């Protein structure tokens with residue numbers, strides 16, 4: 001659905017954010033992870049055509065994203081982390097903006113607002129950050145675009161709203177959708193995101209499904225520290241570790257531990273995942 005080929009990008013007079021990067025994204029709820037400043041938001045901007053590659057290209061379906069053709073824009077919605085909302089209700093906002101998206105469902109929109117307990121008639125200028133965010137998430141998801149880009153969607157959401165967000169997203173996800181969620185709040189999205197992309201300076205370190213990751217890496221919690229661990233974190237009950245999965249044991253992915261293991265073993269991760 002999204003093909004990035006030999007992409008290079010830098011902001012004016014700045015060091016490159018991406019250097020000759022190629023990768024693709026198919027269907028799935030992608031978790032886009034990376035340290036602060038590595039380029040997650042920039043990548044979402046490039047995919048949605050808000051920033052242009054310096055070299056190479058980014059194609060969304062068969063459209064060059066930089067051209068921002070109406071046909072491409074109707075297939076994709078990008079919800080930034082922070083945004084300005086006009087002085088109107090989310091109901092009016094939807095009325096004026098949903099016309100650009102052929103699969104918008106008013107029924108879904110109302111049901112998501114209801115689930116989030118957001119008043120569709122209240123002026124968004126009079127809402128808290130979290131209420132505004134939920135209003136915009138309800139709008140974004142009710143558009144039913146095949147591609148949805150969400151930058152830190154759980155930022156500002158209270159604990160019940162995070163659970164509602166997960167449940168709405170899982171209920172509307174279908175095999176023909178590509179949702180990309182850039183986040184630092186991986187615990188909010190555990191058991192939801194798959195595949196996982198980890199960006200490293202100028203490059204993609206990992207772009208793999210959870211199954212591929214757990215085939216190559218073994219995640220454990222043990223009372224004592226495993227000798228051959230790639231990464232170990234002390235926890236209350238002992239150690240949470242990542243080892244190379246030499247004998248194909250099954251384990252449950254721990255995204256935070258994966259991320260820390262990846263960042264502290266970049267060369268090994270490249271070798272393992274061929275990224």
Ligand SMILES: Nc1ncnc2c1ncn2[C@@H]1O[C@H](COP(=O)(O)OP(=O)(O)OP(=O)(O)O)[C@@H](O)[C@H]1O
Nearest residue numbers: 011012014017034035036037038039040041042043
């Ligand atoms: N408009 C801009 N002009 C110049 N540099 C910029 C601009 N926007 C971002 N940058 C720089 O580009 C780099 C990537 O920024 P970006 O916001 O994409 O990172 P990020 O991975 O989303 O970070 P975070 O996790 O902190 O949100 C950072 O070093 C940032 O300082």
